[in-house]
Amino acid sequence: MLNVLFLASIVFLPVTVVFFYGYGNQAAVWQVFATTQVVTSATLLLMWVVARVDHLLDSEVPPEYLSYTTARLFVIPIGTLLSIGIAFYNVWVAEGIFLFFYVLGWSLRSLYYRRHRGSGYLEGTTRICSITDNMTAVAITFLIAAITGTLLSNIHQPFATALGAVLGELPVYCFSLLIVGFYWLSHHRIYMVIRRHNMMLIWLNFAFLLCIELQPPFNTLHATYPKSQLTTILYASNQAVTGLMLLVIWLYAARGHRLIDKSIDGSQIISIALRVLLPPMIFILSIAIILFRNDLAIYFWLLVIVLEVIDLVYRRVRRGSHKEVRAEADV
Structure with a gap:
């Protein structure tokens, strides 16, 4: 069910892009876009949590990897939610915050693989x-x-x-x-x-x-x-x-x-x-x-x-x- 919701939010993404083309970089347009991103990232986080709680992950996955991934998946929706609120005041700052948290999330992933070279090959x-x-x-x-x-x-x-x-x-x-x-x-x-x-x-x-x-x-x-x-x-x-x-x-x-x-x-x-x-x-x-x-x-x-x-x-x-x-x- 969570995967269906995740896919639905991904499929809806082009609609928000069309809003940008049609109405420009307005606060309301950004908030619609960011809301879909919240749904996508939060659903992904929930899928990860369910997988951990129900022991659906490979038992050989290192605990440190689990921690880094959880942090990364948690950071992105938090940053996106912040950007929705800040968009009421300044849409450019809101977009900057969104990008910052997104880059931060991916940096956590890179940090793990830098510390564990060779584990990035699957x-x-x-x-x-x-x-x-x-x-x-x-x-x-x-x-x-x-x-x-x-x-x-x-x-x-x-x-x-x-x-x-x-x-x-x-x-x-x-x-x-x-x-x-x-x-x-x-x-x-x-x-x-x-x-x-x-x-x-x-x-x-x-x-x-x-x-x-x-x-x-x-x-x-x-x-x-x-x-x-x-x-x-x-x-x-x-x-x-x-x-x-x-x-x-x-x-x-x-x-x-x-x-x-x-x-x-x-x-x-x-x-x-x-x-x-x-x-x-x-x-x-x-x-x-x-x-x-x-x-x-x-x-x-x-x-x-x-x-x-x-x-x-x-x-x-x-x-x-x-x-x-x-x-x-x-x-």
């Missing part, structure tokens, strides 16, 4: 992969927004006109869909090798997800203004940054075998890095082409799809040859 990446899968699915769903908007704007036009407008935007949509799919596939391959995680990996993954979630608006811009050099550069830049974030994740995880198996040798690490680097490099190089011939960029981008298909075919052939070798060995 086995498994299931939750990271799960949220990545979900947010990628959301991004793919919203890619269709450009086509939906075009259809709605032409709803009073003859059917042939509306259909022509929709068909005109399909290439950009299909290309973006494939690129997001390829990035998800690369993410999947990387996390098949990564065995552990820490907070830095989580934040890097969130940065990657931010780039993924920016795909729909940049796709809409490019589909709406296909002849604009600026929108094409922005689209290519977003694709490049997305791929580079994936590369950063891999390099961070692989450095010194920080989060990957010791059995992975250097050549495999370099091979994966080069494979991840290829798509963003194509988009970076395409910016030079865009500066001269905007309409040729998409043909250059098709290299990403061609190379990905070649890689998939190569992997399939290699797996087949390995199976044949095993079969012969068994005989």
Whole structure:
């Protein structure tokens, strides 16, 4: 039940953000936002308390970790409540107090891991992969927004006109869909090798997800203004940054075998890095082409799809040859 309440408060967060866009930095707007944060943080605290009281936590969790976590979860709602009251007098001070207590809460966490180096590494990446899968699915769903908007704007036009407008935007949509799919596939391959995680990996993954979630608006811009050099550069830049974030994740995880198996040798690490680097490099190089011939960029981008298909075919052939070798060995 507490988890449902926590998720409901998280889902409500975009509504409060819209209030900021619509009404600016007013005291009442901040208080609505802060109230949702109180519900979220207080619910999280209650979940933690229930887990401790009912002995639902791992018995091997160090007592000091329990104390630090309790303090951190307690500090954030207290600071948020203070900010609600202070907002009646000065909204800027209220926001500053909110940020101060939020940073204080995270500092307590950092303090624990500084005192217990090595304890920040946790086995498994299931939750990271799960949220990545979900947010990628959301991004793919919203890619269709450009086509939906075009259809709605032409709803009073003859059917042939509306259909022509929709068909005109399909290439950009299909290309973006494939690129997001390829990035998800690369993410999947990387996390098949990564065995552990820490907070830095989580934040890097969130940065990657931010780039993924920016795909729909940049796709809409490019589909709406296909002849604009600026929108094409922005689209290519977003694709490049997305791929580079994936590369950063891999390099961070692989450095010194920080989060990957010791059995992975250097050549495999370099091979994966080069494979991840290829798509963003194509988009970076395409910016030079865009500066001269905007309409040729998409043909250059098709290299990403061609190379990905070649890689998939190569992997399939290699797996087949390995199976044949095993079969012969068994005989």
